[in-house]
Amino acid sequence: MKIVAAKKILKANDQLAAANRRFFHQAGVFVVNILGSPGGGKTTLIESLASILNSNGAISVIEGDLAGTVDADRLSARGLPVVQITTEGACHLDANMVAAALDGLPLSRGGWLFIENVGNLVCPAGFDLGENLRIVILSVPEGDDKVIKYPTVFQSTQAVVISKVDLLPYFEFQPQRVRETLSRLNPQASVFEVSAKTGQGMGELAEWLIARRTAAACEVAG
């Protein structure tokens, strides 16, 4: 009798993710996987980071959505090279989809690849894409209780970006509650409070990304 366990399927994704990681490393590209709820501000964050980071390397984007090209159109209109993955119902990107998307995407040595995952606080957490690091966006309108309710994704990330902080006066959202819950769940994670609208916190986030890229390069060199 042959038994195929679900864990083996995840393992296949891990192998493909490792292949992606080797490819990204050889191409000299730093890859950021961006997760978050629908409408949390993932595309806007990429737009904002692109305008800050473009003097620090070329920027390419992979967009994941169930259907349509709304976000890819938005980023294309800003002159960013972007490949749209339509998952046709799947609730997350996987390493195989990302590998397929790389075919049509110009990547520059010393550049950045931002991968916008499907809007979902659950499914993408379990799928490594071969990224260097992962960011989870939590927007102020979603509420500060989301770390308690969706622990897996917040455990899996190197940074939590509290977005739309310009809206804090209109919501009962306390960033300190996010920090406290996270300090128990994932004490290594960095926390940023940003507004892509006003620019607040974006410079700090960009600097952190640059520092992480440098640290990754040193790790490899060392």
Add this chain to the structure above:
Amino acid sequence: MKIVAAKKILKANDQLAAANRRFFHQAGVFVVNILGSPGGGKTTLIESLASILNSNGAISVIEGDLAGTVDADRLSARGLPVVQITTEGACHLDANMVAAALDGLPLSRGGWLFIENVGNLVCPAGFDLGENLRIVILSVPEGDDKVIKYPTVFQSTQAVVISKVDLLPYFEFQPQRVRETLSRLNPQASVFEVSAKTGQGMGELAEWLIARRTAAACEVAG
């Protein structure tokens, strides 16, 4: 060789959902499955509907979350009988979980059961729980492009509730764009614009629910 197709698994859920539906019908309870992104306002909508509908039958609630009891605690504090399902990582409720939750839940003839699904615009769409009808919440901060991006869930619903419309002045959200996309995707779906905060549109939504409950009863009788 035995082949187990994934579609068979869905079919098992459909059978369990049909059993739930028979149970709800015999118990004389009208069941509403509430879907939406994390932080879209599902719990707040239930709180608001409960205060309007409580003269039209007793209200019970099933809360679905990956972890914790934040929402169940909130509703319990308002005196509502509530059972919390913690999915421990699963991105949606299924009919089997709901059946298990019914054990501990008081249901009244002529009453309502609201089921708050896991915050997710993708996975819950494919899982019938045995409900009478389904509502998808789309909150203003999420953006009016979500119907295009997450068509499956919006196709599967009897109503779309645009929530937090008190925030419309602060966002570039056009309810008309939601209505237009939906008129192609799911023309039968009703659309409501509500603010649980100000009460706007809540009466209209409650009346629609009462009318749907009456229609369901007539269908069975006739």
